[in-house]
Amino acid sequence: MTFLYLLLTLLLLSIMVVIHELGHFLFAKLFKVTVLEFSIGMGPAIYTTRKKKKEKKDLPFELSDSFNAETYSPYEQTEKVNDEQPQNANCEEEPENVEPENGKTVFSIRALPIGGFVSMAGEDQASTDKNAFCNKKVWQRLIITLAGPIMNLLLGFLCVCILVGIDGSADRLPSNTISYEGVETSISDKCAEPLISGDKVIKVNNVRIHTGNELDYEIINQGYEPVDLTVIRNGEKIVLHDVVFPTEETQGVTIGNIDFRVYRDEANFKNIVKHALFRSVSMVKMIVDSFIDLIGGRYGMEALSGPVGVSGVVGQAAKGGIYPFLYLFAFITINLGVFNLIPFPALDGGRTVFLAYEGIFRRPVKKEVEQAINTVGLMLLMGLAVFILIKDIFVMF
Numbered sequence: 001m002t003f004l005y006l007l008l009t010l011l012l013l014s015i016m017v018v019i020h021e022l023g024h025f026l027f028a029k030l031f032k033v034t035v036l037e038f039s040i041g042m043g044p045a046i047y048t049t050r051k052k053k054k055e056k057k058d059l060p061f062e063l064s065d066s067f068n069a070e071t072y073s074p075y076e077q078t079e080k081v082n083d084e085q086p087q088n089a090n091c092e093e094e095p096e097n098v099e100p101e102n103g104k105t106v107f108s109i110r111a112l113p114i115g116g117f118v119s120m121a122g123e124d125q126a127s128t129d130k131n132a133f134c135n136k137k138v139w140q141r142l143i144i145t146l147a148g149p150i151m152n153l154l155l156g157f158l159c160v161c162i163l164v165g166i167d168g169s170a171d172r173l174p175s176n177t178i179s180y181e182g183v184e185t186s187i188s189d190k191c192a193e194p195l196i197s198g199d200k201v202i203k204v205n206n207v208r209i210h211t212g213n214e215l216d217y218e219i220i221n222q223g224y225e226p227v228d229l230t231v232i233r234n235g236e237k238i239v240l241h242d243v244v245f246p247t248e249e250t251q252g253v254t255i256g257n258i259d260f261r262v263y264r265d266e267a268n269f270k271n272i273v274k275h276a277l278f279r280s281v282s283m284v285k286m287i288v289d290s291f292i293d294l295i296g297g298r299y300g301m302e303a304l305s306g307p308v309g310v311s312g313v314v315g316q317a318a319k320g321g322i323y324p325f326l327y328l329f330a331f332i333t334i335n336l337g338v339f340n341l342i343p344f345p346a347l348d349g350g351r352t353v354f355l356a357y358e359g360i361f362r363r364p365v366k367k368e369v370e371q372a373i374n375t376v377g378l379m380l381l382m383g384l385a386v387f388i389l390i391k392d393i394f395v396m397f
Contacts, residue, residue, distance in 0.1 A: 017115030023151030041110035050104035152337030159330035168267035174212025203230035223256020345377025
Protein backbone atom coordinates (compact mmCIF):
# COMPACT_ATOMS: atom_id res chain seq x y z
CA MET A 1 0.00 0.00 0.00
CA THR A 2 2.91 2.37 0.69
CA PHE A 3 3.94 2.14 -2.98
CA LEU A 4 0.38 2.94 -4.09
CA TYR A 5 0.25 5.96 -1.78
CA LEU A 6 3.58 7.12 -3.21
CA LEU A 7 2.13 6.87 -6.72
CA LEU A 8 -0.96 8.76 -5.57
CA THR A 9 1.28 11.46 -4.08
CA LEU A 10 3.22 11.79 -7.33
CA LEU A 11 -0.05 12.04 -9.23
CA LEU A 12 -1.33 14.80 -6.95
CA LEU A 13 1.95 16.71 -7.18
CA SER A 14 1.90 16.33 -10.97
CA ILE A 15 -1.61 17.79 -11.13
CA MET A 16 -0.49 20.76 -9.05
CA VAL A 17 2.61 21.34 -11.19
CA VAL A 18 0.63 21.05 -14.44
CA ILE A 19 -1.88 23.62 -13.11
CA HIS A 20 1.11 25.81 -12.21
CA GLU A 21 2.61 25.51 -15.69
CA LEU A 22 -0.81 26.05 -17.26
CA GLY A 23 -0.84 29.49 -15.65
CA HIS A 24 2.48 30.36 -17.32
CA PHE A 25 1.23 28.91 -20.62
CA LEU A 26 -2.12 30.73 -20.75
CA PHE A 27 -0.64 34.15 -20.07
CA ALA A 28 2.29 33.51 -22.40
CA LYS A 29 -0.26 32.82 -25.16
CA LEU A 30 -2.26 35.89 -24.10
CA PHE A 31 0.80 38.09 -24.65
CA LYS A 32 1.70 36.22 -27.88
CA VAL A 33 4.93 34.75 -26.52
CA THR A 34 6.43 31.99 -28.67
CA VAL A 35 5.78 28.81 -26.68
CA LEU A 36 7.99 25.98 -27.86
CA GLU A 37 6.58 23.17 -25.73
CA PHE A 38 4.01 22.39 -23.06
CA SER A 39 4.90 19.12 -21.36
CA ILE A 40 3.05 16.94 -18.89
CA GLY A 41 5.63 14.85 -17.03
CA MET A 42 9.41 14.79 -17.27
CA GLY A 43 12.01 12.58 -18.93
CA PRO A 44 11.77 11.14 -22.46
CA ALA A 45 8.66 12.01 -24.48
CA ILE A 46 6.28 9.13 -25.12
CA TYR A 47 3.70 11.16 -27.05
CA THR A 48 3.91 14.50 -28.86
CA THR A 49 1.56 16.53 -30.99
CA ARG A 50 1.52 20.01 -32.44
CA LYS A 51 -1.27 22.52 -32.46
CA LYS A 52 -2.32 22.89 -36.04
CA LYS A 53 -1.87 26.28 -37.64
CA LYS A 54 -4.62 27.60 -39.87
CA GLU A 55 -3.78 27.19 -43.53
CA LYS A 56 -4.03 30.18 -45.87
CA LYS A 57 -6.89 29.84 -48.33
CA ASP A 58 -6.03 29.70 -52.02
CA LEU A 59 -6.79 32.90 -53.93
CA PRO A 60 -9.71 32.68 -56.35
CA PHE A 61 -7.50 34.15 -59.06
CA GLU A 62 -3.92 33.89 -60.28
CA LEU A 63 -1.29 36.61 -59.98
CA SER A 64 0.90 37.52 -62.90
CA ASP A 65 4.56 36.61 -62.72
CA SER A 66 5.53 40.29 -62.50
CA PHE A 67 3.45 40.86 -59.35
CA ASN A 68 5.32 40.39 -56.05
CA ALA A 69 2.72 39.56 -53.40
CA GLU A 70 5.23 39.92 -50.57
CA THR A 71 6.19 43.40 -51.69
CA TYR A 72 2.73 44.75 -52.41
CA SER A 73 0.61 43.10 -49.73
CA PRO A 74 -1.13 45.92 -47.82
CA TYR A 75 -1.28 43.73 -44.75
CA GLU A 76 2.44 43.14 -44.72
CA GLN A 77 3.18 46.82 -45.28
CA THR A 78 0.86 47.86 -42.45
CA GLU A 79 2.51 45.39 -40.09
CA LYS A 80 5.98 46.68 -40.91
CA VAL A 81 4.94 50.26 -40.25
CA ASN A 82 3.02 49.68 -37.05
CA ASP A 83 5.12 47.02 -35.30
CA GLU A 84 7.56 48.44 -32.77
CA GLN A 85 10.79 46.53 -32.49
CA PRO A 86 11.54 45.68 -28.84
CA GLN A 87 14.63 47.21 -27.33
CA ASN A 88 15.98 44.71 -24.86
CA ALA A 89 19.59 44.51 -23.83
CA ASN A 90 19.24 40.75 -23.43
CA CYS A 91 19.03 40.32 -27.18
CA GLU A 92 22.12 40.57 -29.34
CA GLU A 93 20.39 41.11 -32.70
CA GLU A 94 17.41 42.94 -34.14
CA PRO A 95 14.46 40.66 -33.29
CA GLU A 96 12.59 38.97 -36.08
CA ASN A 97 9.56 36.73 -35.99
CA VAL A 98 10.89 33.20 -35.50
CA GLU A 99 8.27 30.62 -34.55
CA PRO A 100 8.52 26.97 -33.50
CA GLU A 101 8.69 24.43 -36.29
CA ASN A 102 5.78 24.95 -38.69
CA GLY A 103 4.49 27.65 -36.33
CA LYS A 104 3.18 25.08 -33.85
CA THR A 105 3.58 24.58 -30.11
CA VAL A 106 4.60 21.05 -29.15
CA PHE A 107 2.33 19.36 -26.60
CA SER A 108 3.97 16.31 -25.06
CA ILE A 109 3.45 13.60 -22.46
CA ARG A 110 6.66 12.35 -20.90
CA ALA A 111 7.55 9.10 -19.21
CA LEU A 112 7.99 10.28 -15.61
CA PRO A 113 4.77 11.51 -13.95
CA ILE A 114 6.52 14.14 -11.84
CA GLY A 115 5.16 17.48 -12.94
CA GLY A 116 5.71 19.21 -16.26
CA PHE A 117 7.08 22.35 -17.83
CA VAL A 118 6.49 25.15 -20.33
CA SER A 119 9.36 26.08 -22.65
CA MET A 120 9.28 29.59 -24.11
CA ALA A 121 11.64 31.13 -26.65
CA GLY A 122 14.04 33.53 -24.93
CA GLU A 123 13.17 32.32 -21.45
CA ASP A 124 16.71 31.62 -20.32
CA GLN A 125 18.83 33.06 -23.11
CA ALA A 126 18.87 35.76 -25.75
CA SER A 127 16.62 35.29 -28.76
CA THR A 128 16.12 36.99 -32.11
CA ASP A 129 12.41 36.14 -32.03
CA LYS A 130 10.46 39.37 -31.48
CA ASN A 131 7.83 37.27 -29.65
CA ALA A 132 10.38 35.66 -27.36
CA PHE A 133 9.85 35.96 -23.60
CA CYS A 134 12.93 38.16 -23.17
CA ASN A 135 11.61 40.65 -25.74
CA LYS A 136 8.26 41.28 -24.08
CA LYS A 137 7.61 44.24 -21.81
CA VAL A 138 8.63 43.89 -18.17
CA TRP A 139 5.03 43.97 -16.88
CA GLN A 140 4.02 41.23 -19.30
CA ARG A 141 6.93 39.00 -18.24
CA LEU A 142 6.08 39.70 -14.60
CA ILE A 143 2.47 38.59 -15.07
CA ILE A 144 3.55 35.45 -16.95
CA THR A 145 6.00 34.60 -14.15
CA LEU A 146 3.49 35.15 -11.34
CA ALA A 147 0.66 33.35 -13.16
CA GLY A 148 1.99 29.92 -12.14
CA PRO A 149 1.97 30.42 -8.36
CA ILE A 150 -1.29 32.34 -8.54
CA MET A 151 -2.94 29.41 -10.33
CA ASN A 152 -1.87 27.16 -7.44
CA LEU A 153 -3.32 29.60 -4.92
CA LEU A 154 -6.58 29.81 -6.87
CA LEU A 155 -6.81 26.02 -7.07
CA GLY A 156 -6.26 25.82 -3.32
CA PHE A 157 -8.92 28.48 -2.72
CA LEU A 158 -11.39 26.52 -4.87
CA CYS A 159 -10.75 23.40 -2.79
CA VAL A 160 -11.21 25.40 0.43
CA CYS A 161 -14.54 26.72 -0.88
CA ILE A 162 -15.69 23.12 -1.31
CA LEU A 163 -14.50 22.27 2.21
CA VAL A 164 -16.32 25.25 3.71
CA GLY A 165 -19.43 24.33 1.73
CA ILE A 166 -19.29 20.86 3.29
CA ASP A 167 -18.84 22.42 6.74
CA GLY A 168 -21.73 24.80 6.11
CA SER A 169 -24.07 21.99 5.10
CA ALA A 170 -23.23 20.24 8.38
CA ASP A 171 -23.55 23.44 10.43
CA ARG A 172 -19.81 23.44 11.21
CA LEU A 173 -18.70 27.03 10.66
CA PRO A 174 -16.79 27.87 13.86
CA SER A 175 -17.01 31.52 14.89
CA ASN A 176 -14.48 33.47 16.96
CA THR A 177 -16.92 33.88 19.86
CA ILE A 178 -15.94 31.94 22.99
CA SER A 179 -18.16 29.46 24.83
CA TYR A 180 -17.30 27.67 28.07
CA GLU A 181 -20.53 25.68 28.13
CA GLY A 182 -19.71 22.09 29.04
CA VAL A 183 -16.06 22.93 29.84
CA GLU A 184 -15.21 21.80 33.37
CA THR A 185 -11.95 23.65 34.06
CA SER A 186 -9.92 26.27 32.27
CA ILE A 187 -6.37 27.46 32.83
CA SER A 188 -7.33 30.86 31.42
CA ASP A 189 -9.88 31.23 34.26
CA LYS A 190 -6.92 31.47 36.64
CA CYS A 191 -5.40 34.41 34.73
CA ALA A 192 -5.66 37.96 36.06
CA GLU A 193 -7.92 38.80 33.09
CA PRO A 194 -9.64 35.58 32.02
CA LEU A 195 -11.75 34.87 28.95
CA ILE A 196 -15.48 34.43 29.56
CA SER A 197 -18.31 33.02 27.48
CA GLY A 198 -19.51 35.50 24.87
CA ASP A 199 -16.08 37.10 24.33
CA LYS A 200 -15.48 37.65 20.63
CA VAL A 201 -11.73 37.35 20.01
CA ILE A 202 -10.56 39.76 17.29
CA LYS A 203 -6.80 39.60 17.91
CA VAL A 204 -4.23 37.15 19.25
CA ASN A 205 -1.24 39.34 20.03
CA ASN A 206 -1.06 41.41 16.82
CA VAL A 207 -2.77 38.93 14.48
CA ARG A 208 -6.33 39.74 13.36
CA ILE A 209 -8.93 37.00 13.92
CA HIS A 210 -12.13 36.59 11.91
CA THR A 211 -13.12 32.92 12.28
CA GLY A 212 -12.80 30.02 14.67
CA ASN A 213 -10.28 28.29 12.39
CA GLU A 214 -7.94 31.28 12.61
CA LEU A 215 -8.40 31.44 16.37
CA ASP A 216 -7.62 27.74 16.74
CA TYR A 217 -4.44 28.03 14.65
CA GLU A 218 -3.12 31.14 16.41
CA ILE A 219 -3.57 29.57 19.84
CA ILE A 220 -1.68 26.50 18.61
CA ASN A 221 1.04 28.61 17.01
CA GLN A 222 1.46 31.31 19.67
CA GLY A 223 -0.25 29.92 22.76
CA TYR A 224 2.77 27.93 23.96
CA GLU A 225 3.57 31.11 25.89
CA PRO A 226 1.27 33.80 27.41
CA VAL A 227 -0.55 35.87 24.77
CA ASP A 228 -2.51 39.11 24.70
CA LEU A 229 -6.08 38.74 23.45
CA THR A 230 -8.18 41.62 22.12
CA VAL A 231 -11.87 40.80 22.58
CA ILE A 232 -15.26 42.40 22.17
CA ARG A 233 -17.11 42.04 25.51
CA ASN A 234 -20.58 43.53 25.92
CA GLY A 235 -19.95 45.76 22.91
CA GLU A 236 -16.68 47.12 24.29
CA LYS A 237 -13.18 46.37 22.98
CA ILE A 238 -10.79 45.30 25.75
CA VAL A 239 -7.33 43.72 25.87
CA LEU A 240 -6.66 40.71 28.11
CA HIS A 241 -2.97 40.56 28.93
CA ASP A 242 -0.84 37.43 29.41
CA VAL A 243 -3.59 34.89 28.92
CA VAL A 244 -2.22 31.38 29.52
CA PHE A 245 -3.35 28.28 27.64
CA PRO A 246 -2.51 24.63 28.22
CA THR A 247 0.42 23.33 26.18
CA GLU A 248 1.56 20.02 24.76
CA GLU A 249 4.63 18.75 22.95
CA THR A 250 4.38 17.10 19.55
CA GLN A 251 7.39 15.94 17.53
CA GLY A 252 9.67 17.91 19.83
CA VAL A 253 7.76 21.19 19.38
CA THR A 254 5.71 22.85 22.13
CA ILE A 255 2.33 24.15 20.96
CA GLY A 256 -0.64 25.83 22.60
CA ASN A 257 -3.97 24.11 23.11
CA ILE A 258 -7.44 25.63 23.28
CA ASP A 259 -9.42 25.13 26.49
CA PHE A 260 -12.74 26.47 25.25
CA ARG A 261 -15.45 25.92 22.68
CA VAL A 262 -16.82 28.37 20.13
CA TYR A 263 -20.27 29.23 18.85
CA ARG A 264 -21.20 28.50 15.24
CA ASP A 265 -21.78 31.02 12.46
CA GLU A 266 -24.96 30.71 10.43
CA ALA A 267 -24.32 28.78 7.19
CA ASN A 268 -25.42 31.49 4.74
CA PHE A 269 -23.70 32.56 1.53
CA LYS A 270 -21.95 35.54 3.15
CA ASN A 271 -20.46 33.45 5.96
CA ILE A 272 -19.39 30.65 3.61
CA VAL A 273 -17.47 33.13 1.42
CA LYS A 274 -16.02 34.75 4.54
CA HIS A 275 -14.83 31.45 6.00
CA ALA A 276 -13.42 30.26 2.65
CA LEU A 277 -11.42 33.46 2.22
CA PHE A 278 -10.00 33.60 5.72
CA ARG A 279 -9.32 29.86 5.90
CA SER A 280 -7.27 30.21 2.71
CA VAL A 281 -5.42 33.21 4.14
CA SER A 282 -4.81 31.24 7.33
CA MET A 283 -3.28 28.40 5.29
CA VAL A 284 -0.92 30.85 3.59
CA LYS A 285 0.04 32.32 6.97
CA MET A 286 0.54 28.83 8.38
CA ILE A 287 3.02 28.04 5.59
CA VAL A 288 4.87 31.35 5.99
CA ASP A 289 5.01 30.93 9.78
CA SER A 290 6.40 27.41 9.39
CA PHE A 291 9.09 28.66 7.03
CA ILE A 292 10.07 31.45 9.44
CA ASP A 293 10.08 29.04 12.41
CA LEU A 294 12.23 26.61 10.41
CA ILE A 295 14.81 29.32 9.78
CA GLY A 296 14.50 30.52 13.39
CA GLY A 297 15.14 27.01 14.74
CA ARG A 298 11.78 26.29 16.34
CA TYR A 299 11.37 23.41 13.89
CA GLY A 300 14.24 21.12 12.91
CA MET A 301 15.03 19.74 9.47
CA GLU A 302 13.07 16.63 10.39
CA ALA A 303 9.94 18.73 9.89
CA LEU A 304 10.62 18.89 6.14
CA SER A 305 9.15 16.19 3.92
CA GLY A 306 9.32 15.32 0.26
CA PRO A 307 7.08 13.07 -1.85
CA VAL A 308 8.12 9.95 0.09
CA GLY A 309 7.38 11.50 3.47
CA VAL A 310 4.19 13.15 2.26
CA SER A 311 2.92 9.82 0.90
CA GLY A 312 2.30 8.62 4.47
CA VAL A 313 0.16 11.68 5.21
CA VAL A 314 -1.65 11.24 1.87
CA GLY A 315 -2.38 7.63 2.81
CA GLN A 316 -3.86 8.65 6.16
CA ALA A 317 -5.94 11.36 4.49
CA ALA A 318 -7.18 8.93 1.82
CA LYS A 319 -8.31 6.50 4.53
CA GLY A 320 -10.18 9.31 6.28
CA GLY A 321 -12.40 10.09 3.29
CA ILE A 322 -12.90 12.94 0.88
CA TYR A 323 -12.80 15.78 3.44
CA PRO A 324 -9.30 15.24 4.91
CA PHE A 325 -8.00 14.26 1.48
CA LEU A 326 -9.31 17.46 -0.11
CA TYR A 327 -7.98 19.52 2.81
CA LEU A 328 -4.51 18.04 2.32
CA PHE A 329 -4.67 18.66 -1.43
CA ALA A 330 -5.63 22.31 -0.81
CA PHE A 331 -2.86 22.75 1.74
CA ILE A 332 -0.16 21.25 -0.49
CA THR A 333 -1.14 23.22 -3.60
CA ILE A 334 -1.22 26.47 -1.61
CA ASN A 335 2.14 25.44 -0.18
CA LEU A 336 3.48 25.02 -3.72
CA GLY A 337 2.20 28.46 -4.72
CA VAL A 338 3.70 30.17 -1.67
CA PHE A 339 7.01 28.30 -2.02
CA ASN A 340 7.40 29.44 -5.63
CA LEU A 341 6.88 33.06 -4.58
CA ILE A 342 9.93 32.96 -2.28
CA PRO A 343 12.54 35.35 -3.75
CA PHE A 344 15.10 32.57 -4.20
CA PRO A 345 17.06 31.89 -7.42
CA ALA A 346 15.51 29.34 -9.81
CA LEU A 347 12.03 29.96 -8.35
CA ASP A 348 9.37 32.25 -9.81
CA GLY A 349 9.95 34.59 -6.89
CA GLY A 350 13.63 34.82 -7.83
CA ARG A 351 12.77 35.69 -11.43
CA THR A 352 10.37 38.33 -10.08
CA VAL A 353 13.30 39.98 -8.30
CA PHE A 354 15.26 40.21 -11.57
CA LEU A 355 12.23 41.65 -13.35
CA ALA A 356 11.69 44.17 -10.54
CA TYR A 357 15.34 45.25 -10.91
CA GLU A 358 14.84 45.69 -14.65
CA GLY A 359 11.65 47.67 -14.14
CA ILE A 360 13.24 50.00 -11.57
CA PHE A 361 16.62 50.60 -13.21
CA ARG A 362 15.42 50.33 -16.83
CA ARG A 363 18.00 47.73 -17.71
CA PRO A 364 18.04 43.95 -17.26
CA VAL A 365 20.53 41.97 -15.25
CA LYS A 366 23.17 40.50 -17.58
CA LYS A 367 21.98 37.13 -18.80
CA GLU A 368 25.26 35.49 -17.80
CA VAL A 369 24.87 36.76 -14.22
CA GLU A 370 21.20 35.73 -14.01
CA GLN A 371 21.98 32.26 -15.37
CA ALA A 372 24.86 31.79 -12.93
CA ILE A 373 22.71 32.81 -9.95
CA ASN A 374 19.84 30.58 -11.07
CA THR A 375 22.21 27.65 -11.58
CA VAL A 376 23.54 27.98 -8.03
CA GLY A 377 19.98 28.28 -6.70
CA LEU A 378 18.85 25.20 -8.64
CA MET A 379 21.81 23.18 -7.35
CA LEU A 380 20.97 24.17 -3.77
CA LEU A 381 17.32 23.20 -4.25
CA MET A 382 18.30 19.87 -5.80
CA GLY A 383 20.69 19.22 -2.93
CA LEU A 384 17.93 19.97 -0.42
CA ALA A 385 15.55 17.67 -2.31
CA VAL A 386 18.07 14.81 -2.23
CA PHE A 387 18.70 15.37 1.48
CA ILE A 388 14.96 15.28 2.24
CA LEU A 389 14.50 12.18 0.08
CA ILE A 390 17.25 10.31 1.95
CA LYS A 391 15.85 11.47 5.30
CA ASP A 392 12.33 10.30 4.38
CA ILE A 393 13.59 6.89 3.25
CA PHE A 394 15.50 6.37 6.50
CA VAL A 395 12.43 7.36 8.51
CA MET A 396 10.25 4.98 6.51
CA PHE A 397 12.55 1.99 6.99
